[in-house]
Amino acid sequence: MKILVTGTAGFIGFHLAKRLLKRGDTVVGIDNLNDYYDTNLKLARLEQTGIERDKIVYDTPVTSKKYKNYTFIKLDLMDKAGLEKYFKEHQFDAVCNLAAQAGVRYSLTNPEAYIDSNIIGFLNILECCRHNKTGHLVYASSSSVYGLNKKMPFSEHDIADHPVSLYAASKKSNEMMAHVYSHLFDLKTTGLRFFTVYGPWGRPDMALFIFTKAILEGKPIDVFNNGEMMRDFTYVDDIVSGIVHVIDNPAETNPEWDAIKPDPASSQAPFRVFNIGRGAPVNLMSFIKEIERTTGMTAVKRFLPMQEGDVKGTYANLTYLEEKMKYRPKVSVEIGVARFVKWYKTFYLAKNGKRKSSLVYA
Template sequence: MKILVTGTAGFIGHFTALRLLAMGHSVVGLDNINDYYDVNLKYGRLAEAGFAREQVQPGQLVQSVKHANYQFIQASLEDRETLNGLFTEHKFDAVCNLAAQAGVRYSLENPHAYIDANVFGFMNILEACRHNGVKNLSFASSSSVYGLNETMPFSTSHNVDHPVSLYAATKKSNELMAHTYAHLYGIQCTGLRFFTVYGPWGRPDMAPFIFTKAAFNGDTIKVFNHGNMQRDFTYIDDIVEGVVRVIENPCHANPNWSGKTPSPDSSSAPYKIYNIGNNNTVKLMDFIQAVEAATGVEINKEFLPIQPGDVVATYADVSDLERDMDYKPNTSVQEGMRRTVAWYRNFYNI
């Protein structure tokens, strides 16, 4: 297939593109390379994929020197004209939308960035799919949509009407928008709720990266809710495996779905929501110990109250992913952090 993957200078998008290429697909990558976090990391991922920094220019489609079937363009989802031109030219068989304005706490400081990228941008993706005959769309949602839900593990059959951050609200809106286009235009829309993704080339605003950096720099980490937090930490390879299986197996309408007892995770339209998590919630203090074991350093800690927008725990029920895709993530945090720290040492010459 020829596949558009958005967010390919980002963490999950980078690895998804490389995996699709290894499977024999052709990929066009798109990313606006914004400065939400260190752009050197984004350009580093692109260089790893065969795109030199000086080669990448806004609005110009460039060819990877490492992969014959990989092209990249620097552009924003909000740039409707560029996006439409890309769809018209390339006649994509599938689209995987992983681009977004990420981060829960940053959404408290810069809310408009989330509406621009995550709502207006996703609208442009849906419209481009509609007008160019693309019927296979997968997109990133987030475990943050579960919000105030305290029923564990989180199931896609649960109600998600109580988000506690604007970021989560934009991800829930993506799911609703996708369902509308599945219903109206028959686009096969699959949403993927990711659970705390980490690994080599990971995001520097996420705890695994922050903790690793602190260990090597001798910094003090902030441990929120006094350490009484739990997360379903999911290793990048496990996430990507789930993503590519969904791309290659687009969803269909659920023949058993009923409007009288409507389950929120499927529909009479070709629409499906999956969790992709490790199905194993880990106490924050245990995760910190895994980082300390991998780095060989005891990290200085400052214990603080919970932050606005944070949820106390996440834990993914992945039974439908296992049933439909014959797949379940299984990398332990100890093994995942060992690989992550090895990459960090190499990238930062430690």
């Protein structure tokens, strides 16, 4: 297939692009390379897929030196004219939209960024898919949409209308916008609610990265809600496998959908929403102990109250994903943390063991 993946300099997008390229798909990647976190990490991910950083110019396709079937374009989702141009040129079989302004805490101080990227940018993707008859739109949602929900494990079939951050609200909005386009224009759409994704090449604003960096540097880590938190940590390879299963199985209408008792996860339109998590939540203190075990160092912990916009726990119900996709994530936290720490040490530490302030590409 010819697939557009937005956010291919990002954590999940980078891993997804590699998986699709290796199986022979033609991939066009888009990313605006913003500075929400270190752009050197984003550029290093692109280099892993054969995109030379000195060739990157805005709105200019760059062909990979490693994969002949990969083209990268620096482009912003807000650039509607640019998106329209490439959609018309390539006529994609499928689109996977992973580009977004990420981060719950950042949304408390920079709300406009979430409206621009996650709402207006997503609308531009929907419009381009509509007018170019794209076969299937897969897009990233988030477990954060469950917000104040206390019923666990979180199910896609339960109503999730009480988000506690603008980031979560923007992701829930994406699901609602997608349904409109599925209903009005018969666009096949599938939303994926990711649960705390981690692994090699991960984002510096995520817990595993922050904790590992601080522990290796002998600095204290902030443990919110006094450690009384639970997360359904999901390894990135499992997330990517789930995405690929979904791309290959476009959304269909649900003939049993009942307008009197509407199912939020499906519709009479070709629309679906899935959880993708491990389905095995881990206590935050246990997660920290695993990092300590893997690094061989003890964390200096600074216990703090819950942060605004955060939730105490997440736990994915995977019944619907297993039923429709015949797939369930399987990588344990022990294996996943060990792989991340190994990558972190290789990428950020010099061969002689001394820490460097700049990135070390290995």
